[in-house]
Amino acid sequence: MSTRAVLITGANGEIGHGLVSRLTEKHPDIHIVAIDVHPLSKALQDQCHEVIVGDVLDSTMIDRLAAFYDFSSIYHLAAILSTKAEREPVLGHRVNVDGTLGLLELAARQARATGENVKFLFPSSIAAYGLPDVATKMRAGKVKENEWLDARTMYGINKKYCEDLGRYYNWYYRQIDPQPTAAHVDFRAIRFPGLISAITMPTGGTSDYGPEMMHNAAAGKPYDCFVPESATLPFMTMPDAINALLQLEETPAKNLTQVVYNIGAFSVSARDFYDVIKEAFPEAVVNFKPDVLRQKIVDSWPANVDDSWARKEWGWQPEYDFVRAFREYLIPAVKERYRT
């Protein structure tokens, strides 16, 4: 008899940390199966039904999961982010694409076996967009889901391709089978902006300069910011990002006309980060030392996104704007985290 459960890959990552806790808070009886290449903290382990330290590319491990569990939802968070994927593009492609394909196949197999759709929540990214230069970027304003899709990083190209894989599994999977299955993968993707967590430090991303500046200031460490003061991206707090995933998962499929949704909260410059962080940590030492190669990636990502589809179809609404984010959540929480 298989156990009904929810699968979270990349459970020890930035989103994964918060998602495990939010899910167990909302559904105390939930069975979470967590996978990560790194061990989870004891506190996170205690919130999970099973924890597997493993690689999503391990097909033997995936087959075992299929045998023991019926997953109602899969949150596939495991990924190699943009900067790390530029340094190791083949690894990025293997994890971001082959890993996702393996999890989509798991979901499809389970849907066939149980006759029930399996929801597949996928964190895409603003990296799926590609604008040619800063002037165009700033003129473009709020970018819609079907605009400027000239991704120019391995990570962004991976995310965009996996969105197409998701459409295939949703609507066209094994379309020439004489007996198509009644149930299928119910793929739902969010193109996340830069995310700021007070709990975890980001690794391997290109939008990391925002959270890195905050964490280093709170830890009393000098920080060399790798983008110029003018660099502008959409950001949101991690609690808002996690709430968005849960909100999208809970939305009845009949309400959704898209597979991929933008969500946004605030569009800010690196200087905006500096000003709010210096106000909270007057002793903070922040030097702007642009890495022109990483800066070019940030310059190709939109300054802001149009999230009207998400607001209209599943009630997306950020809890935190920029000022509230720092005043009510980030600064108090990060001070507590580094309180000596």
Ligand code: AKB
């Ligand atoms: C990254 O910088 O790679 C990620 C992202 C914007 O998707 N944080």
